[in-house]
Amino acid sequence: MQLQPLACAVALLCIATGTAQAQEGHLAAAALPDVTVSASGLQQSSSDMTVPVSVLEGNELIQRRQSNLGETLNGEPGIHSSHFGAGASRPIIRGMDGPRVRLLSDGAPIHDASTISPDHAVVADPLLATQIEVLRGPSALIHGGGAMGGVVNVLDGKVPTAIPSKGYEGSAELRANSAAHEQAGAFALTGGAGNIAIHVEGSKGQADDYRVGRGWPSGSKVQGSFNDTNSASLGLSWVGERGYLGLAYTRQNANYGLPGHNHSYEGCHTHGLHLHCGSHSPAIEDDAHHDDHGHDEAEGVPVVDLRSERVDLRGELRNPLPGFSVLRLRAGKTDYRHHEIEDGTIATTFRNKAHDARIELQHLPVAGWQGVLGLQMSQRRFEAVGADAYIEPTDTRNQGLFLLESYRWNDWRFEAALRHEQQTILASDSSTKASHNGTSASLGAVWKVVPGYQLTASWTHANRLPTAEELYARGLHLATSTYELGNAALRKETAQNIDLGLRKTAGDTTFEVSVFHNRVHNYIHGRTVDALDGLQLLQYSQQDATFTGLEGRLQQRFNQHWGLTVFGDIVRALLDGGEKLPRTPAARLGLRLNGQWQAWQSYAEWVQVARQTRIAAFETETPGYGMLHMGVSYHARTGSGQPWQIYLRANNLNNRLAYAHTSFIKDAAPLTGRNITIGVRMDF
Secondary structure (H helix, E strand, O other): HHHHHHHHHHHHHHHOOOOOHHOOOOOOOOOOOOOOOHHHHOOOOOHHHOOEEEEEEEHHHHHHHHOOOOHHHOOOOOOEEEEEEOOOOOOOOOOOOOHHEEEEEEEEEEEOOOOOOOOOOOOHHEEEEEEEEEOOOOOOHHHOOOOOEEEOOOOOEOOOOOOOOOOOOOOOOEEOOOOOOOHHHEEEEEEEOOOOEEEEEEEEEEEEEOOOOOOOOOOOEEEOEEEEEEEEEEEEEEEOOOOOEEEEEEEEEEEEOOOOOOHHHHHOOOEEEEEEEEOOHHHHHHHHHHHHHHOOOOOOOOEEEEEEEEEEEEEEEOOOOOOEEEEEEEEEEEEEEEEEEEEEEEEEEEEEEEEEEEHHHEEEOOOOOEEEEEEEEEEEEEEEEOOOEEEEEEEEEEEEEEEEEEEOOOEEEEEEEEEEEEEEEOOOOEEEEEEEEEEEEEEEEEEEEEEEEHHHEEEEEEEOOOHHHHHHHEEHHHHHOOEEEEOOOOOOOOEEEEEEEEOHHHHHEEEEEEEEEEEEEEEEEEEEEEEEEEEEEEEEEEEEEEEEEEEEEEEEOOOOOOEEEEEEEEEEEEEEOEOOOOOOOOOOEEEEEEEEEEEEEEEEEEEEEEOOOOOOOOOOOOOOOOEEEEEEEEEEEEOOOOOEEEEEEEEEEOOOOOOOOOOOOOOOOOOOOOOOEEEEEEEE
């Protein structure tokens, strides 16, 4: 029965492209995209990378992006989403999330509260992104040894780097969808003259509670899944012949609901490593059962009121000193705050005030070696006040020195990186101080075996230092139905990662496949040591763990109008002794049929997610599902030559009820049901 929607999609695509043989438009000869990867440190092309990399840009980014970063990237091989309703969703790479996935804004760290809990939104707006880069694995050491899962770099134009050739340039986009009655829009405009460039951009999105697939026992909508977000930025740059220097101010406001919030746990506490909920009675337990089934209207759904303000300083100077080709500067100051509001009253306030600075110097080739060395510093003052303040105020300071070198020899490119970090965390209430340091190193190589074929290999020894939350958490966390106990004795993690890959980059058949094995010594995780009526007691502990996986994509061009893509991924995450890690993504396999004729582009995609039966203690299995996605877009130019497009996409066209195993609230917030999105965009 699941194959019938796919057959219908193929039939529709055949009808749509049936007249294409007489048309001029056609699919280009298949080739893996070769674009510059800013996060590589040496501005390497994607074909020169020693690790798997995904780059979303142009039309692909327009078609893929959602209201948050996690859902935008979900579906790329090796990348999943934490999925906490519609307001908060963070990328999960190779089964790792939180602080093990480093989020960047044009190379600078994003400071919010999303690493602390999955119900906290990422303050990066996909609607305003010009390019999103994902580097998988821990070898991107120039951005931190703690990024064991990978790095996500969101590029934007908020700080202009050049004067537009015609004096101005920009874009505008509007879209709407059916599942949440979302209405969203974004614009960007850059202008300049002489040596001064100015940039202004903004976005606004408003969505109601979204609908889920058919058959959910709790109704058709996820109560509390609404989202209202707006962002605005103003940037000014001085642009010269040798580089630029600019400032930008960005403000983001968001109001979104927290589905699955369970008030029945209020007052629960611990006795040693056991939970005790003294107010529990049969009546209250009935209320807890009532809440578990999504009927939160009686008490009201908690709402996050978020505000983030950031000032960015960015610059680049070519030929700054003898022997050096480029000097790059990134610095920022962030003032982040969000209230969690219950029944119209602020229950908890989270604040995160941070500043960061990063300087890179790229040197000219020395004995064939080209590289970059740099210094990075950051300070974060975090505090939580109120009912859900399960982490005491902390001050985290981090300094890092790094070096990246590259060497070419015939058909080989070699890469080596080294980074040393020092970190100090001061906990205010307990007046305790934790200091850690770590040294990470990586080696990688790309071998162009024959024209169009590449072998890649990388080895990484990486240290991740404990976070303030892992060290000092102590208290009830209602959003995830957990009681968390930190561990001030935690030591640094040490990962030994091997990544092997094979690529075919040209011709009618192209592919990229990689396999990885990541052995992590002293892996830090929240171990469930007790559970009571659905509430779990998590104690941060350390134990060796192993992550092993496979991910890949194969593209086949049949003729000038048709193309087929097969993609998928699988990861296994185990603690020593065979215990599974919680919320490990299920295996996934997808099939995508592409068509193009004249100004039209279309696709039909089937994604099959396996049932997740490899579960941790106190975790439940998650059924598998298959979803059908389709889309079509029309590209044209105005009379004055400005490109514009209109697009239509249908996600989960078969309206399948599906749950994300990676989510803390998978049963309270299933995935979105049938969703039709229509949008229009113009560049000028």
